[in-house]
Every structure is written in C-alpha cells, then in structure tokens.
Amino acid sequence: MKRFILCLPLCICMNVFAQTSKSAVDSLEKRYQLCLAEGKSQYNCALQYYTQMDSLLNTVYRQLYDNLDNNRRATLQISQTQWEERRQTYFKDIDLRVEKKRPQTLAGLDDDMIVTDNKAAFLKTRVMELLASKHS
Structure with a gap:
C-alpha cells in the first residue's frame, strides 16, 4: 500500500506531463496551420x-528519460538510437528525391517547404510515440 501511495504522485505527474506535451504538439500544429493560412x-x-x-522532441525525450529506472532508460536509449538511424535514412532519401525532381519543378521554395514539412511530421510521429510509451 505504501508503494502505491508513493507511486501515485509520480503517475499523476507523468499524466500531467503527457497532457501538457500533447497540448504543446496541438499548439505547434495550430500555429503552423495559421502561419500557412497567411499565405x-x-x-x-x-x-x-x-x-x-525538434525542440519538443528533445524535451519529451529528456523528461521521459529522467523519469525512468535504469533498465527502462537503456531500452529507451536503444529505441532512440534506432529511431535516429531511421530518421537519418529517411531525411537523406527525401532530400535525394527532391533534388532529382528539382529540375522538373518551378523555381522557388515550394520543394523545400514540402521536404521540411515531411521532416517535421516524422519528428511529430516520434514525439507521439514517446508520449504513448509513458502509459505503457
């Protein structure tokens, strides 16, 4: 019973953090859409x-890491390293695809905007994965 009572504040804190971070993701998304709407x-x-x-991803990772025991920290580190390798491969592939198509598209920053948007979406997916892992 004492363990349960001692763990309760930590669980409440983790839930509040998850809600706050989810709110932060939603807020970033809303500001981004408003910025795009300005044209x-x-x-x-x-x-x-x-x-x-990217900054939110680093914050969520750090806060999650700081609240885990050593075994779960090691698992998180492995998972993060694997994700970083996938990110590097994905970013390289998307950059190469755009560079191949660049001569066929109009001059301007549209291609760069789309690539950057796709990269941000990749980061957002990881943020959401990390937030979901707090509940498991």
Missing part, C-alpha cells in the same frame, strides 16, 4: 514548425 513565406512557416517540433 506568406510558407517555407519559413515549415522551417519554424520543424525547429519547434
């Missing part, structure tokens, strides 16, 4: 969204 410099909107999502 100005959509590449800058995507770049800002990507940068903010």
Whole structure:
C-alpha cells in the first residue's frame, strides 16, 4: 500500500506531463496551420514548425528519460538510437528525391517547404510515440 501511495504522485505527474506535451504538439500544429493560412513565406512557416517540433522532441525525450529506472532508460536509449538511424535514412532519401525532381519543378521554395514539412511530421510521429510509451 505504501508503494502505491508513493507511486501515485509520480503517475499523476507523468499524466500531467503527457497532457501538457500533447497540448504543446496541438499548439505547434495550430500555429503552423495559421502561419500557412497567411499565405506568406510558407517555407519559413515549415522551417519554424520543424525547429519547434525538434525542440519538443528533445524535451519529451529528456523528461521521459529522467523519469525512468535504469533498465527502462537503456531500452529507451536503444529505441532512440534506432529511431535516429531511421530518421537519418529517411531525411537523406527525401532530400535525394527532391533534388532529382528539382529540375522538373518551378523555381522557388515550394520543394523545400514540402521536404521540411515531411521532416517535421516524422519528428511529430516520434514525439507521439514517446508520449504513448509513458502509459505503457
């Protein structure tokens, strides 16, 4: 019973963090959509969204890591390393595809905006995975 009572504040804290982080994801998404709706410099909107999502990913990972025991930390580190390898491969592939098609598309930042948006979506998926792992 004492363990349950001691664990309860931690569980409540973890749930509050998950809700806060989910709110942060939603807030970033909303600001991004509003920026895009303005119709100005959509590449800058995507770049800002990507940068903010990357920062949120780092924050969520760090907070999750700090709240785990050593065994679960090791598992998380392995998972993160594997994800980082997938990210590197995905980013390289998407950049190569765009560079191949660039001569066929109109000049401008549209291709860069789309690539940056796709990269941000990749990061967002990882943020959501990490948030979901808190509940398992």
